[in-house]
Amino acid sequence: MNEQRRRDGRLPLTIIGGFLGAGKSTWLRHQLHEERFGTVHLIVNEAAETPVDNLLLGKAEQVEVLAGGCACCEGREALIAALRNICGNQDALDSRRIDRILLETSGLADPGAIALALSEDPILARRLAVDGVIVLVDALHGAQQLAGEELSRRQVEAAERIVITKSRGIPPGQVARLTRTLRLINPAVAVEGAELGVPLELPADLDAQPYELPEIAARAEPIKPYRLSIAEGGGWASLSVWLSALLAARGNDIVRVKGVVTSPDGRLLLQSVRRVVQAPEILPEPEGADRGPAPQDDIIVLIGRGMDEKLLARSWERFVLG
Template sequence: MIPERPRIPVMVLTGFLGAGKTTLLNALIGRPELADTAVVINELGEIALDHLLVRKVDDRVMVLGGGCVCCTVLGDLVETLTDLDRRRDAGEVPPFARVIVETTGLADPGPVLATITGDDRLFSRFELDGVVTVVDATHGAGQLDEHVEALQQAVAADHFVVTKSELAGAERTRALVEQLSAINPAASVDVASHGAVDPARLRGRLAANLSSERVLGLIAASPEAKGRWVVTSAPKHSKVRVLALSRARTMRWTAFSMWLSLLTQFHGEKMLRCKAMLKVAGEPGPVIVHAVQHVVYPSVILDAWPDADEGCRAVLIFRDADDGFLKQVQEGFDACLAPESVSAE
C-alpha cells in the first residue's frame, strides 16, 4: 500500500502596492532554509532571477539555485498549483516542500484563501500555512486609513512584516506596529531589517498567536473588559471592532461549527476575521479555527496545548458592528460551550 503523501503547506504573501513584497521574496528565495520552495508570482520579471537562475523549464517555470522553483500564475490559482504538483510528480521540477503564493498589491486575500482551503482539487495536496502581510512603515498607516484593500490584507494576516523601518524611523515604525496590533491582535509582528526576516518566523503561523497570555493580556489591558471578554476599537479605524473572548470551558464542536457557519453566511460582510483555539472533548490538543468573511478554513488539531490554560479563546474582528450585535456574538459563542459540570470532567 502506497503511504499517503503529506499535504504541502502554502503560505500566502500579501501586502499593498509598494510595501516590499518583492524585496522580501528576493531575500527569502536565496536562503538555504527555503531551497525546497515553490514560489508563485504574477510575473517572472518581478523578481531578480539572473543571479539565481539554474535552468528555464518553459516560459513560466524556472528552477533557481538550491532547487527553489519559481513560476507565474497560469489562468487561475487552482490550475497553477495543480500544474506545479503534476510537474513535481513527473520530475520536471525539483520536489518542493512548501509553496509561497504572492498576491497583487490590490488583492483582497479572501478569495485566494477560499481557493486554497475550499477547492476539492487542491485540498488533498495542499494546506494553508498562514498569511504573511507586508506593510510599509513609511506609508502603511495612511494606506490602512485610505484603502480598503490594505485593511483587508491586515485583518487576514497571521503575521505582519513591517518593512522600510530604516526610512520611517523608530517612532513611526513603533506607531505602525501598535496600529497593526490594534486592528489584528491575533497576528504577530516582525520588523524587517533592510527587507530581510528570519524565514522560520514566517512558517507555521496559522496556529500561532492565540496563547492564553496573549488573549487574556488583551482583555486585561482594556478598561472596557467585562470579565473574560472585551470589545475594543482600533485607533483611527472606528468602524473596526475587536471582540476577544476567553473561557475556561469545553466547546461543543457541532454547536460551534453550526454557529460559525451561520455567522459567516449571514454576517460575513461584517466579520472580517475569526481566529479561535478551542478545547473540544476527545481531542488531545486544541482545535484551531479560522474564518475570513464568508470563508471558514478547515480546522486544525494540534498534538498538544501550547500553554497550561486548556480552555477556549477567540479573537474576532468586525467592521460596522454596533455594541448590540457584538453582544449577540458573545452570547452565541457562550451558548456553544458545554455546561460547566461537563467542562470540569
C-alpha cells in the first residue's frame, strides 16, 4: 500500500479502525516500522484528552493528535480542519511530501461515518480519496463485542480489510468461528491475522459455525471515558491491587483502561481490555514537536459505562491513600 500519488492527484487516506483494545497501535507500529504505507502523516484520534498512542508511532513522518472526542461525532470538525490543513500544506513548495494520510481512529469511532463526512465536505472530496478502511478485531473479545455492541458490527460492516489480532493461544475453532462471523456480517471483506503486527495465518473457517448475532437492544448508557489522577499514591504496586479489585467488581462495565504511570524505571504505559491487564511497557520519550503532545503522567483513563469520576476518585483515596 505504499504506492505514490493517485493519477487523479488526490491524496490517499487510509482509515484504521477497531473496537476498544483491538490492538490498533501495536499493529500500526509494526506497519510503520516496515514502511508498509510509505511516507505518511499520521492522525491519532483519542476519545479521551490523554494522548498516549502518538509516542508509540514515531516512525511516521509527522504525528498529529486529535484528543477529546471521536472523529465521527464530537471530533468531526477538528478532523476536517486538520485534513484541510494537511492538504493546504502539501501545496507549499517547501513542504515535506507524504505518500498518504493514516487516520488511527478512536475505539469508539464508526469508520463508515467518517468516510461519509469526508465525502460530503466540498474541499476534502476534491483533495482526498479514502482508499482503504482497515478494521482490527480482537480474537479474545471479538465475539462478545459483536454479540453485544452495535458499534462493533458497524465497524466490521465498513471494513474492506479485517485483521484479527491476539489469536495466539486462542483455540483454533474459536478463531475460525469468529472469522466466519465476520464474513457473515461483511461477505466481501478480506480477513487476515496478525500477532503484534506480524502476519499470522488463520485457521480454515469453511466448516466453522458463526456465532449468534442477537438483536441488540438500545442502550441508554453510552460508553464514555473517565479520568482519574493517581499522582498521589503508592506507585505501581498499589495501583495494580486497586485496579485488579475494580476490574473484578466492574469488569463488565469497564471496557478499556489506559494511562501513563511514573516509576523509578521510567514512564510506564498501563493498558487493559476488560479484565485482561497487559504487562506494563516503558514509553519512549517524545522526539520533538512533530510527534504530537506528550501524555499526562499519572492520569489514567477508564472507558466504559455507568461510572462516576467522583466515586472513582473516592475509591482511590480510600483504598490507596487510606
